[in-house]
Amino acid sequence: KEHVPLQVYRRDELGELAKAISGLSTDLTRLKKERNDFLSSISHELRTPLTYVKGYAEIAQRSTISETERAAYLDIIRQEVEALTRMIQQLFDLAKLDSNQFEISRREVLLCDVIKQVVDRVTPAFEANGHKLQINCPGGIEVFIDPDRFNQVMWNVLDNARKYLSDQGTVKVEVIENVEEVCINVQDNGIGIEKEALKHLFTRFYRVEKSRSRKTGGTGLGLAIVKEIIDAHQGTISIESELGEGTFVSIKLPKY
Ligand code: ADP
DSSP states (O other): OOOOOOOOOOHHHHHHHHHHHHHHHHHHHHHHHHHHHHHHHHHHHHHHHHHHHHHHHHHHTOTTSOHHHHHHHHHHHHHHHHHHHHHHHHHHHHHHHHTTOOOOOOEEEEHHHHHHHHHHHHHHHHHHTTOEEEEEOOTTOEEEEOHHHHHHHHHHHHHHHHHTOOTTOEEEEEEEEOSSEEEEEEEEOSSOOOHHHHTTTTSTTOOSSHHHHHHTTOOSOHHHHHHHHHHHTTOEEEEEEETTTEEEEEEEEEOO
C-alpha cells in the first residue's frame, strides 16, 4: 500500500489555509458571475440587431411603401447583418483569447510598414467624410510583433478615431522610437469621452453611449480585444480624453 506522509499543520497555519481556501472560493464565485454576465450580454447583444432585422424586413415586405423606402430599409438590414457578422468574429477572437488558443506568431518586422498598410486601408473611409488622417512614422524601426494581430489593433484604434470624429476631423498617428520601446500615439479631435467612462473602455461590450455606437456599428468588443493583443505582446495601452476636445490613445511596445 502506498505510504502517504501525513502533513501536520500548526494552528496558525490552519488559519492561513482556511483563509486561502475561502479566497479561492470567492474567486470561483466571481468568475462564475463574470461568465454568466458575459453570456447574458452576448445573448442580449445578438438579439438586438436580430430584432431590428426582423422589424425592418417586415416593413420592407409591405406593398404600401415606395421603392426608395424599401431600399432604405434593406440597407439598414444589410448594416445590421454586417454588425452581427463583426460581433460574431470578435466573440470568436475573445473565446480563443480566453482559452489561450489565440496564436501570436511574432517576427521581426518594420513597424511603419504595418502601420502604413492599415492607414492605406482606412484612408478612403476618412476621405469619404471629409476627414484627414496624417501619419508621422520614421522608417527603419524594427519590432518583434505579430503583424496580423498588430494590424487588427491599429485598425480598431483608427476606426474608433474615425467613427467618433466631428465634422472636418483630423486624426494624427505618430510613432516615437525610444531605447527599449516604441510609442504609437493616435490623437483625434473628435467628440471625446467623459472621465467616468474612461476606466470602462476595455470592458467587453462597454460602449460610452449605446445608441450612438449603434449608429456607428460598434460592438463594444474592439478595445477589449485590442487590450488582450497588446498584453500578449507585453505592451501597454492607455487612453486619455477630453469631452468635446478629442481622444489620445498611446500604445507602448517593447522592441524585443
Ligand atoms: P465599439 O465597437 O463600440 O467602437 P470599442 O471597444 O472599440 O467598441 O470602444 C468602446 C467605446 O469607447 C466606444 O463605444 C466609444 O463610445 C468609445 N471610444 C473608443 N474610441 C473612441 C474615440 N477615439 N473617441 C470617442 N469615443 C471612443
